Amino acid sequence: MATFLVTGSFGQVGSDLIPQLCKKYGKSSVIATDKYLPHADMPCEMQVVDVTDYKSILEISRERGVDCIIHLASILSALGEKNNDLAFSVNFTGTYNVLKVARELSMKMVIIPSTIGVFGADTPRENVPAITLTRPASIYGISKVFAEQISSYFSKKYGIDVRGLRLPGLISYSMPPSNGTTDYAVDMIIHAAKHKQYTCYLKENATLPMMYMPDAIKAILDIMSADRERLRYNLEYNVQAFSFSPKDLENELQKYLPDFRVSYVPDYRQEIAETWPRSLDISESIVDWNFNPSYDFSGMVRDMYEHLSMGDMGNE
Numbered sequence: 001m002a003t004f005l006v007t008g009s010f011g012q013v014g015s016d017l018i019p020q021l022c023k024k025y026g027k028s029s030v031i032a033t034d035k036y037l038p039h040a041d042m043p044c045e046m047q048v049v050d051v052t053d054y055k056s057i058l059e060i061s062r063e064r065g066v067d068c069i070i071h072l073a074s075i076l077s078a079l080g081e082k083n084n085d086l087a088f089s090v091n092f093t094g095t096y097n098v099l100k101v102a103r104e105l106s107m108k109m110v111i112i113p114s115t116i117g118v119f120g121a122d123t124p125r126e127n128v129p130a131i132t133l134t135r136p137a138s139i140y141g142i143s144k145v146f147a148e149q150i151s152s153y154f155s156k157k158y159g160i161d162v163r164g165l166r167l168p169g170l171i172s173y174s175m176p177p178s179n180g181t182t183d184y185a186v187d188m189i190i191h192a193a194k195h196k197q198y199t200c201y202l203k204e205n206a207t208l209p210m211m212y213m214p215d216a217i218k219a220i221l222d223i224m225s226a227d228r229e230r231l232r233y234n235l236e237y238n239v240q241a242f243s244f245s246p247k248d249l250e251n252e253l254q255k256y257l258p259d260f261r262v263s264y265v266p267d268y269r270q271e272i273a274e275t276w277p278r279s280l281d282i283s284e285s286i287v288d289w290n291f292n293p294s295y296d297f298s299g300m301v302r303d304m305y306e307h308l309s310m311g312d313m314g315n316e
């Protein structure tokens with residue numbers, strides 16, 4: 001039985017992953033950590049761990065016999081542009097610290113999500129393959145190219161089984177939006193359900209790859225249990241379920257709320273979105289570890305709308 005330590009447990013992905021991890025592997029196998037502990041309950045033990053502090057990760061991992069770190073702590077694209085130093089310490093130093101601890105303690109596995117943010121203005125826009133130019137424009141993207149490269153390096157040089165996948169924009173109702181560029185989508189759905197009006201910081205035609213959170217959680221659990229022999233990459237697996245633009249989402253929401261209106265006032269996040277692809281080639285994720293998302297665009301909007309109408313939104 002493995003012991004998992006999860007960093008950044010109370011962010012958007014962690015809040016939904018931790019309960020599923022506990023369900024699959026047992027509550028006593030999971031240690032949920034973050035820089036601060038939330039007021040909300042978690043189904044497992046919670047500890048304060050600052051990923052920028054190597055010793056803080058090492059000590060708890062050694063003490064508790066951790067053999068897999070799931071490294072979710074990350075500063076997303078929009079906040080990273082506002083605070084380069086914070087992004088550097090969490091995303092670069094934090095990732096390096098996690099891999100060093102895994103090497104020091106000869107861990108079985110490390111999971112590190114990557115992102116569509118690794119792509120840049122000179123990446124093709126449509127059906128982007130896993131291996132392509134990755135010259136991003138944001139510090140978040142640069143930090144995740146670093147994560148991809150250093151993971152391959154640690155995997156080859158030290159034999160650590162580092163796995164991950166490039167997450168697209170994720171839509172979920174458990175947490176409010178958290179400083180990404182794609183978070184307008186969650187924000188727009190919340191505003192549709194509550195305020196009938198929304199001001200979008202991207203242009204109406206800014207199409208981006210996206211996925212509903214239950215499919216992202218399933219994808220993370222699936223790649224964790226995939227046969228290593230079948231995995232040709234470490235973190236470079238593209239995943240997405242659908243692509244849509246802000247206008248597509250506005251139109252879909254108007255099916256439920258005909259009076260809902262969006263105005264478009266693009267800001268610096270539009271510049272980030274313009275360097276990201278509109279769609280990804282996910283074929284290698286399907287072949288290597290059976291990636292198989294179940295929600296389509298309208299199914300995701302329906303489910304989100306239903307949950308938000310019932311008042312399901314963490315911290316709100």
Ligand code: SER
Nearest residue numbers: 076077115180181182
């Ligand atoms: N959701 C991320 C962001 O917008 C991209 O992976 O920063």
